Amino acid sequence: xxxxxxxxxxxxxxxxxxxxxxxxxYSPALEAWRRFRRHRLAxxxxxxxxxxxxxxxxxxxxxNVPINEIDFAARLEGPSWRHPFGTDDLGQDLLARMxxxxxxxxxxxxxxxxxxxxxxxxxxxxxxxxxxxxxxALMWLADLFLSLPQLPLLLLVIYLFRDTLKVLFGPEGGVxxxxxxxxxxxxxxxxxxxxxxxxxxxxxxxxxxxxxALGASTTRQVVRHILPNAxxxxxxxxxxxxxxxxxxxxxxxxxxxxxxxxxxxxGRILYDAKDYLxxxxxxxxxxxxxxxxxxxxxxxxxxxxxxxxxPRRVM
Amino acid sequence: xxxxLVRRLLIAIPSLLGISVVLFAVxxxxxxxxxxxxxxxxxxxxxxxxxxxxxxxxxxxVMVRYVRWLTAMLQGDWGFxxxxxxxxxxxxxxxxxTTLFVIGSAQVLAIAVAIPVGVYAAARPYSVFDQxxxxxxxxxxxxxxxxxxxxxxxxFSVYLDWLPFxxxxxxxxxxxRWYWEHVRQALMPVAxxxxxxxxxxxxxxxxxxxxxxxxDYVTTARAKGLGERVVIVKHVVRNALIPVVTLVALQxxxxxxxxxxxxxxFRIPGIGSLLISSILANDTPVIMAVTFVFACLVVLxxxxxxxxxxxxxxxxxxx
Numbered sequence: 071x072x073x074x075x076x077x078x079x080x081x082x083x084x085x086x087x088x089x090x091x092x093x094x095x096y097s098p099a100l101e102a103w104r105r106f107r108r109h110r111l112a113x114x115x116x117x118x119x120x121x122x123x124x125x126x127x128x129x130x131x132x133x134n135v136p137i138n139e140i141d142f143a144a145r146l147e148g149p150s151w152r153h154p155f156g157t158d159d160l161g162q163d164l165l166a167r168m169x170x171x172x173x174x175x176x177x178x179x180x181x182x183x184x185x186x187x188x189x190x191x192x193x194x195x196x197x198x199x200x201x202x203x204x205x206x207a208l209m210w211l212a213d214l215f216l217s218l219p220q221l222p223l224l225l226l227v228i229y230l231f232r233d234t235l236k237v238l239f240g241p242e243g244g245v246x247x248x249x250x251x252x253x254x255x256x257x258x259x260x261x262x263x264x265x266x267x268x269x270x271x272x273x274x275x276x277x278x279x280x281x282x283a284l285g286a287s288t289t290r291q292v293v294r295h296i297l298p299n300a301x302x303x304x305x306x307x308x309x310x311x312x313x314x315x316x317x318x319x320x321x322x323x324x325x326x327x328x329x330x331x332x333x334x335x336x337g338r339i340l341y342d343a344k345d346y347l348x349x350x351x352x353x354x355x356x357x358x359x360x361x362x363x364x365x366x367x368x369x370x371x372x373x374x375x376x377x378x379x380x381p382r383r384v385m
Numbered sequence: 386x387x388x389x390l391v392r393r394l395l396i397a398i399p400s401l402l403g404i405s406v407v408l409f410a411v412x413x414x415x416x417x418x419x420x421x422x423x424x425x426x427x428x429x430x431x432x433x434x435x436x437x438x439x440x441x442x443x444x445x446x447v448m449v450r451y452v453r454w455l456t457a458m459l460q461g462d463w464g465f466x467x468x469x470x471x472x473x474x475x476x477x478x479x480x481x482x483t484t485l486f487v488i489g490s491a492q493v494l495a496i497a498v499a500i501p502v503g504v505y506a507a508a509r510p511y512s513v514f515d516q517x518x519x520x521x522x523x524x525x526x527x528x529x530x531x532x533x534x535x536x537x538x539x540x541f542s543v544y545l546d547w548l549p550f551x552x553x554x555x556x557x558x559x560x561x562r563w564y565w566e567h568v569r570q571a572l573m574p575v576a577x578x579x580x581x582x583x584x585x586x587x588x589x590x591x592x593x594x595x596x597x598x599x600x601d602y603v604t605t606a607r608a609k610g611l612g613e614r615v616v617i618v619k620h621v622v623r624n625a626l627i628p629v630v631t632l633v634a635l636q637x638x639x640x641x642x643x644x645x646x647x648x649x650x651f652r653i654p655g656i657g658s659l660l661i662s663s664i665l666a667n668d669t670p671v672i673m674a675v676t677f678v679f680a681c682l683v684v685l686x687x688x689x690x691x692x693x694x695x696x697x698x699x700x701x702x703x704x
Contacts, residue, residue, distance in 0.1 A: 111520070213400070214400055214403040214404065214407070216635070216638075217400055217404070217638065217680075217683050217684060217687055218404060218407065218638065218680060218683070219638045219641045219642070219676070219679035219680055219682075219683050220638055220639070220642055221641065221642030221645050221646075222641065222642075222645065222660060222675065222676045222679045222680075223407075223408075223411075223676060225645075225660060225661070225664055225672075225676075226408075226411060226672060226673075226676050227411055229664045229667075229672060230411060230412065313527070317529050320529060320531070321529065321530075321531060321642070321646055324531045324646070325645075325646070325649060325661055326661075326665070327661075327664060327665075337531070340531060340532065340535065343535075344535055344650070347535060347538060347539050347543055348543045351539055351543075354535050354539070358529075358532035358535065358536070361529055361532060362527060362528050362529070362532060365527040365529070366523060366524060366527035366528075369523055369526070369527050370523060373523070
């Protein structure tokens with residue numbers, strides 16, 4: 071029993087697909103897809119996420135009810151054919167508001183992920199390639215950032231800077247830039263550590279040494295040889311960062327400190343709904359379920375990608 | 386061991402200093418005057434304002450201001466709340482015990498759930514139990530705390546009417562009843578925070594146990610004829626929990642984030658809700674002090690984890 075525990079449940083079946091797969095077309099992408107397909111929950115999550123994203127992207131064309139049409143006659147109504155997700159305390163249609171809010175939530179999540187990944191990769195690559203004090207200094211900085219209390223700091227920065235940015239970029243743009251950069255700036259550390267760890271082992275590998283012997287510059291070694299091999303864990307971390315950024319943005323909006331009140335992000339809808347829980351529970355349940363579904367499916371996809379991109383995993 | 390302790394303490398000091406630099410940099414970089422309250426108040430004449438600025442040294446170089454701010458913070462002189470009209474340290478000390486009580490109980494609940502579930506799942510990897518536990522763990526840490534909080538209020542306070550959804554620190558009751566009321570009102574916030582933490586902790590415990598369970602000494606223990614129960618509890622779990630201690634400490638920043646949200650939902654009078662209300666009321670001294678307290682707590686818990694780690698794991702070198 072002891073020696074028979076494998077890194078993955080399907081390890082014993084490895085001999086078979088190899089034999090069957092001979093003569094078939096083969097590419098890294100195909101192989102990745104074959105591995106990803108094994109993770110059934112990840113595939114199901116991919117479908118759910120695709121449906122939600124499609125609904126958010128094409129939704130406004132199909133459901134062209136304005137998000138701010140006030141109708142006091144239809145106040146706090148439950149789901150019906152006229153308002154599939156019901157209405158809020160001003161009689162505004164919740165489906166339209168959620169489609170609009172979903173665009174913002176997903177945009178914030180993806181943009182913050184890009185900031186975190188780019189910053190983390192750059193710092194991690196510099197720390198991984200330097201052989202002197204710079205590497206340890208950067209890692210000390212990463213450790214310092216890891217021990218910062220993130221939400222209090224996020225709230226502090228937003229409190230101090232939001233008014234200026236509002237003047238510079240308008241009420242929506244200012245808050246968007248601020249939230250994206252602060253969330254990104256507080257999430258680069260795990261990526262930097264992952265990238266550095268990969269770089270430390272990859273830079274001593276034979277193929278890098280060969281490139282060096284052929285006269286490749288440090289930049290070329292990094293960009294062409296080391297970085298592509300270090301990307302697997304970064305992609306996984308990036309997926310999970312999208313989920314974390316969506317939660318962070320919703321948390322800020324839920325605390326009433328995110329986007330301005332007239333912009334219905336999912337967190338903001340929940341914040342408005344929480345005082346009407348007893349008479350209009352649907353108002354809170356739909357946006358909450360939307361956040362939950364998106365975050366859950368992103369997390370499952372991340373788990374599936376981890377299986378897919380881990381070369382040590384026998385599948 | 387004493388040497389190790391001193392070393393850890395010395396390592397904690399630069400990180401506290403680093404955190405204070407980050408906090409002060411944020412404050413110093415902030416546009417506008419953090420003490421605008423005085424400047425915009427029409428009852429304060431310009432001459433008094435200039436005198437105040439000189440008195441508080443607002444126009445001094447950044448380095449001088451940083452050193453002054455840091456020494457003031459270290460001496461416990463945290464300023465005066467604009468809104469509550471009292472010293473910030475008194476205000477925070479009033480609120481801190483509630484927060485620590487909620488966070489502590491939540492952490493206990495998280496550990497009480499995560500260790501048995503994680504160990505049992507790892508002892509039977511890829512069994513039905515393991516898969517269900519894994520899926521539930523994913524659900525648990527994908528459910529944001531603000532949504533679970535609202536769901537629990539909806540079910541237990543609105544529909545079933547079992548539990549109160551507003552946390553009160555002044556309960557008019559004595560003896561057992563007082564304790565009972567406290568437990569009742571703390572139940573939902575602690576459950577929200579504890580299950581959220583427990584979900585991710587379960588996955589850590591599971592992978593830590595899986596790492597240990599394949600080692601040779603476990604095979605030896607089985608070969609000696611020890612029962613599976615003894616092997617798991619006495620041999621595997623003891624070693625597997627060492628990395629988990631560090632992970633519990635590393636998660637502290639996330640727990641404080643969750644605590645701010647739960648305190649806001651259930652209206653718990655802790656420092657998290659104090660932070661939010663001060664932000665809404667532009668009460669800068671309180672905001673800075675609460676953030677600093679959160680940062681100190683994180684460093685303190687990291688230090689405790691390091692010390693525990695040294696105590697639990699004899700393989701660590703005390704140098």
